Amino acid sequence: LQLYARQAARAVITALERGEYAEGLAREQAVAEYRAQLMDVLSHEVQNPLTAILQNAELLLTEDHHDALTVRGLENVQRGARRIEAMCHDLLVLARVGRPDRPLDHVVDLVAQTRGVLDLLAGEADARDIAIELDAEPAELLVVGDVQDLDAVVSNLVANAVKYSEPGGRVAVSLHRVDQRVRIEVVDRGVGIGEEDRARVFEEFFRSTDPRVRQRPGTGLGLAIAERAVSRHGGTISVQSSPEDGTRFVVELPVWDG
Numbered sequence: 576l577q578l579y580a581r582q583a584a585r586a587v588i589t590a591l592e593r594g595e596y597a598e599g600l601a602r603e604q605a606v607a608e609y610r611a612q613l614m615d616v617l618s619h620e621v622q623n624p625l626t627a628i629l630q631n632a633e634l635l636l637t638e639d640h641h642d643a644l645t646v647r648g649l650e651n652v653q654r655g656a657r658r659i660e661a662m663c664h665d666l667l668v669l670a671r672v673g674r675p676d677r678p679l680d681h682v683v684d685l686v687a688q689t690r691g692v693l694d695l696l697a698g699e700a701d702a703r704d705i706a707i708e709l710d711a712e713p714a715e716l717l718v719v720g721d722v723q724d725l726d727a728v729v730s731n732l733v734a735n736a737v738k739y740s741e742p743g744g745r746v747a748v749s750l751h752r753v754d755q756r757v758r759i760e761v762v763d764r765g766v767g768i769g770e771e772d773r774a775r776v777f778e779e780f781f782r783s784t785d786p787r788v789r790q791r792p793g794t795g796l797g798l799a800i801a802e803r804a805v806s807r808h809g810g811t812i813s814v815q816s817s818p819e820d821g822t823r824f825v826v827e828l829p830v831w832d833g
């Protein structure tokens with residue numbers, strides 16, 4: 576991947592040196608082109624072979640004549656490939672959320688959308704013995720925006736709440752109207768975030784050094800994605816947390832009244 580990134584950067588620098596970009600626009604255009612090349616590499620040269628690796632590991636694991644060492648090796652392959660897959664996915668989502676040219680023109684019912692996200696996360700929550708509760712009032716809360724971006728906001732917050740809770744824990748998701756805004760709150764009683772880390776959680780690639788965080792898989796991009804998506808929609812996102820009480824994320828987005 577580093578090699579591809581270097582090749583893409585070199586191509587852009589060569590084009591710059593040849594004067595292929597108009598003055599003024601040069602930097603912006605060069606960066607956009609670099610980003611497009613890198614994303615192309617991620618989606619084709621990295622994601623496609625990864626899919627093949629994962630499919631083959633899965634297929635081999637279904638056979639029951641392997642010795643314990645082979646099974647352990649295959650499971651390690653699977654775990655490693657899944658981590659790269661998650662990183663590719665989040666990098667592509669982050670690049671997409673940052674593109675200003677994508678229209679924000681869909682009317683989205685955040686209550687229905689949140690139910691959909693919770694359905695998708697139910698398996699993971701069950702596996703970790705975490706109960707997720709949803710409280711929505713009124714039953715429909717509309718905003719205007721990009722479906723995928725809004726999905727990414729809710730799913731990153733709830734997935735984190737599940738991931739950083741201890742087995743037997745509870746996650747409370749609520750949606751309410753407050754004046755002209757929809758307020759989404761995601762509350763957990765999990766490992767919490769210390770004061771120093773709190774200021775940094777929305778930074779790209781930031782992960783706490785707390786071992787209870789590091790032992791769980793993650794890319795450090797989920798909250799950066801959520802923050803970009805929320806601000807693109809004219810909203811705000813904030814966090815209150817302590818290692819004793821757990822974590823509360825609050826998102827507010829402008830309501831759409833038709």
Ligand code: ADP
Pocket residue numbers: 731735736739763765766767768772776781782783788792793794795796797798799822
């Ligand atoms: P990650 O993939 O590491 O979860 P995020 O960008 O989603 O990346 O979150 C950044 C960091 O913020 C996490 O690594 C963790 O330290 C902290 N964090 C986010 N959500 C929670 C939460 N609900 N409880 C405790 N810590 C959290």
